[in-house]
Amino acid sequence: xxxxxxxxxxxxxxxxxxxxxxxxxxxxxxxxxxxxxxxxxxxxxxxxxxxxxxxxxxxxxxxxxxxxxxxxxxxxxxxxxxxxxxxxxxxxxxxxxxxxxxxxxxxxxxxxxxxxxxxxxxxxxxxxxxxxxxxxxxxxxxxxxxxxxxxxxxxxxxxxxxxxxxxxxxxxxxxxxxxxxxxxxxxxxxxxxxxxxxxxxxxxxxxxxxxxxxxxxxxxxxxxxxxxxxxxxxxxxxxxxxxxxxxxxxxxxxxxxxx
Amino acid sequence: xxxxxxxxxxxxxxxxxxxxxxxxxxxxxxxxxxxxxxxxxxxxxxxxxxxxxxxxxxxxxxxxxxxxxxxxxxxxxxxxxxxxxxxxxxxxxxxxxxxxxxxxxxxxxxxxxxxxxxxxxxxxxxxxxxxxxxxxxxxxxxxxxxxxxxxxxxxxxxxxxxxxxxxxxxxxxxxxxxxxxxxxxxxxxxxxxxxxxxxxxxxxxxxxxxxxxxxxxxxxxxxxxxxxxxxxxxxxxxxxxxxxxxxxxxxxx
Numbered sequence: 001x002x003x004x005x006x007x008x009x010x011x012x013x014x015x016x017x018x019x020x021x022x023x024x025x026x027x028x029x030x031x032x033x034x035x036x037x038x039x040x041x042x043x044x045x046x047x048x049x050x051x052x053x054x055x056x057x058x059x060x061x062x063x064x065x066x067x068x069x070x071x072x073x074x075x076x077x078x079x080x081x082x083x084x085x086x087x088x089x090x091x092x093x094x095x096x097x098x099x100x101x102x103x104x105x106x107x108x109x110x111x112x113x114x115x116x117x118x119x120x121x122x123x124x125x126x127x128x129x130x131x132x133x134x135x136x137x138x139x140x141x142x143x144x145x146x147x148x149x150x151x152x153x154x155x156x157x158x159x160x161x162x163x164x165x166x167x168x169x170x171x172x173x174x175x176x177x178x179x180x181x182x183x184x185x186x187x188x189x190x191x192x193x194x195x196x197x198x199x200x201x202x203x204x205x206x207x208x209x210x211x212x213x214x215x216x217x218x219x220x221x222x223x224x225x226x227x228x229x230x231x232x233x234x235x236x237x238x239x240x241x242x243x244x245x246x247x248x249x250x251x252x253x254x255x256x257x258x259x
Numbered sequence: 260x261x262x263x264x265x266x267x268x269x270x271x272x273x274x275x276x277x278x279x280x281x282x283x284x285x286x287x288x289x290x291x292x293x294x295x296x297x298x299x300x301x302x303x304x305x306x307x308x309x310x311x312x313x314x315x316x317x318x319x320x321x322x323x324x325x326x327x328x329x330x331x332x333x334x335x336x337x338x339x340x341x342x343x344x345x346x347x348x349x350x351x352x353x354x355x356x357x358x359x360x361x362x363x364x365x366x367x368x369x370x371x372x373x374x375x376x377x378x379x380x381x382x383x384x385x386x387x388x389x390x391x392x393x394x395x396x397x398x399x400x401x402x403x404x405x406x407x408x409x410x411x412x413x414x415x416x417x418x419x420x421x422x423x424x425x426x427x428x429x430x431x432x433x434x435x436x437x438x439x440x441x442x443x444x445x446x447x448x449x450x451x452x453x454x455x456x457x458x459x460x461x462x463x464x465x466x467x468x469x470x471x472x473x474x475x476x477x478x479x480x481x482x483x484x485x486x487x488x489x490x491x492x493x494x495x496x497x498x499x500x501x502x503x504x505x506x507x508x509x510x511x512x
Contacts, residue, residue, distance in 0.1 A: 007350075012350045015347075015350040015351050016350060016351065016353060016354035016355075017354070018351055019351055019352060019354075019355045020354065020355050020358070023355075094268055097268035097269045097271070098268060098271055098272045099272065100269070101269055101270070101272055101273050102272050102273060102276060105273070105487070106487070108487045108488075108490035108491040108494060109483055109486055109487035109490065110448055110449035110452050110453070110486065110490065111449070112365070112449060112452060112453045112456065113449075113452045113453075113456075113464075113467070113482075113483060113486045113487075114483065115456070116456070116467050116468060116470070116471035116479050116483075117476070117479050117480065117483055119471065120293070120471060120474065120476050120479065121293065121476075196363040196365065196366065199363075199365075199366060200363070200365035200366065200453065203365070203368070203369070203453075203457065204453070204456055204457065215366070215369045216369070218369065219369035219370075219372060219373060222373055224370065224373055224374075227369050227370045227373065228370065230366070231362060231366050231367060231370060234363065234366045235361050235362045235363065235366070238361065238363065239361050
């Protein structure tokens with residue numbers, strides 16, 4: 001079993017493809033066995049044609065657009081509010097004591113568990129859906145801004161005081177650069193989470209346009225092919241968003257270190 | 260003087276919120292069905308607890324959590340260790356692992372419903388999936404992060420493969436594993452509640468969904484509070500274990 005030569009990198013990468021290909025093969029095999037199996041194991045070409053059908057009918061664009069719109073709105077408002085509250089509680093001890101208990105109390109209720117309550121209070125319209133995404137982005141952003149600001153070394157504070165920095169200088173040279181890495185980590189976490197919360201909450205709200213609603217209808221109609229398209233789409237977008245944020249964060253941090 | 264005042268500040272916002280709630284419902288700012296008064300929620304809680312509804316459903320949900328958690332945790336530890344220890348296994352499995360890891364558990368629910376139905380297996384599978392990946396990842400990180408010198412030293416003492424695993428690698432991975440378990444519990448609790456909301460037949464999520472359809476906000480509130488409390492307790496229990504382990508580990512590090 002001990003190789004006399006190291007396995008070449010190419011060979012090692014090729015190994016990674018074995019399992020996925022085998023699984024896909026098994027899937028196709030199960031799909032073609034008989035009609036009963038086709039109910040669950042939809043042949044892959046059918047998944048493809050479902051994708052084309054959705055794209056052509058415009059349904060994919062409408063649903064995707066609606067979900068993305070909600071995610072962006074909820075993210076933007078949630079992130080801004082989160083950073084504001086996080087900064088406030090980090091910089092002021094009394095603010096921290098006022099906000100923290102409630103914050104911690106609500107933190108452990110799974111967001112999706114709040115949906116029945118929210119749908120009863122705010123209905124199932126756009127506001128309720130964006131509100132859930134807002135909450136999904138709000139919580140991680142508060143925690144990361146709070147941590148980011150609290151973690152700034154006290155020595156920088158003393159240094160800034162000895163330089164007698166103005167408010168603006170304080171913000172620009174101490175607070176923002178110091179908190180930035182943690183805030184970015186928070187954003188990195190919040191973005192895919194907001195996207196997933198948006199699509200999952202659509203499953204539960206079950207009204208209006210959105211990827212989640214597409215999935216709900218597909219499930220009702222036993223369209224496994226459409227479901228596979230949706231799952232792949234949601235996953236790919238979640239990964240892409242995460243990677244995009246990471247790139248942007250790296251760029252910005254580079255600028256910070258060089259400025 | 261200031262110390263006592265500052266301690267009191269912690270209680271201000273919950274107290275304020277409670278007072279606002281009580282005042283708003285007493286003054287009928289909203290319909291009583293919409294904004295249920297605090298005492299009504301408490302009453303409902305007493306009724307539900309007396310009738311056994313709350314406990315029964317909670318027990319069912321917790322049992323699902325336990326089963327799924329056991330499966331997911333065990334297979335996660337095994338997989339994570341293998342990935343860190345065996346390069347061939349890692350070559351074959353890692354890419355698939357990374358792909359499947361990215362698929363959100365909640366998004367999988369409709370497909371799983373069609374593939375395996377809406378009975379118990381669905382819920383256990385969802386919890387197991389939500390638990391498996393964080394635990395496997397954490398175990399992988401923990402085993403991988405063991406300092407080389409420690410391994411060299413153990414080898415030097417003649418420790419075989421099994422001994423190395425049992426006495427060096429796994430114990431060192433415990434802190435990382437505990438963090439992974441904490442994340443896993445939070446995620447699986449979320450996923451379980453969501454599954455029960457969607458495929459209602461029993462459990463606390465189903466109770467909440469039924470109450471929502473009957474517009475019984477008081478029941479929904481009792482359930483939300485129960486869910487939050489349990490999530491909190493589970494999380495804090497792991498945190499307690501973490502602190503204990505840290506105390507045990509610190510002299511060595």
